[in-house]
């Protein structure tokens with residue numbers, strides 16, 4: 118793991134993150150409703166194949182398969198007692214695929230419920246759950262923590278606090294899922310604006326902030342969002358992981374239509390705007406990331 122610190126490298130050059138994991142697992146035979154975390158121990162070669170496909174596509178940041186890795190989410194699959202094992206395995210599989218020159222982002226997704234007063238979970242309970250997950254991700258070899266697809270800034274803040282409590286120096290990234298509420302206006306499902314959401318993450322100590330996924334956003338919306346994120350992030354680097362365009366439903370299936378070339382165009386525009394890390398979310402494949410990585414490299418030179 119003798120590669121430079123992620124933040125130091127990011128100050129020198131933009132970096133390419135990977136794309137979707139969930140849809141890739143489904144393509145390899147996982148059924149929806151199944152716990153993807155189990156694949157880290159039962160089908161590690163399949164998870165590793167996905168990571169390697171992204172690494173070969175030129176992605177420098179590889180995200181662990183641990184989106185649903187908190188005790189709260191694993192509990193629904195009867196796996197609450199396997200938090201450490203499954204997260205450590207997720208990081209080990211990603212570490213092996215990332216190699217010495219790639220960085221592993223320990224993925225932390227939403228815990229799937231609401232903090233009090235809306236829900237019953239206290240910030241202390243959530244902090245403990247995130248700490249258990251993040252401790253295992255770091256043990257398995259994660260270089261940074263990615264707190265992603267956030268809607269509630271309070272949850273994102275707890276995620277940052279938990280990561281920094283595990284390792285005060287580990288880089289922490291927070292990305293929110295936004296929806297468009299009016300032309301040019303974005304909010305998370307919980308209501309906060311881009312400015313509110315980003316400022317709270319930075320105040321909590323996030324080293325990188327941004328957006329991933331989202332609801333019904335077009336590629337132009339992601340560009341608009343990128344500009345807004347840059348406007349409020351100040352000197353904090355910004356990361357954007359768009360879906361492969363706005364999805365449509367066909368015979369009960371969600372389909373993302375954006376082509377690799379279209380995604381490459383968006384990556385080029387985001388990079389020109391000043392976004393430092395670009396990857397993909399729902400519907401993106403290694404083909405999309407290959408085109409995006411090439412576009413970023415071209416602009417890099």
Ligand SMILES: [Zn+2]
Pocket residue numbers: 329330331360398399
């Ligand atoms: Zn997504």
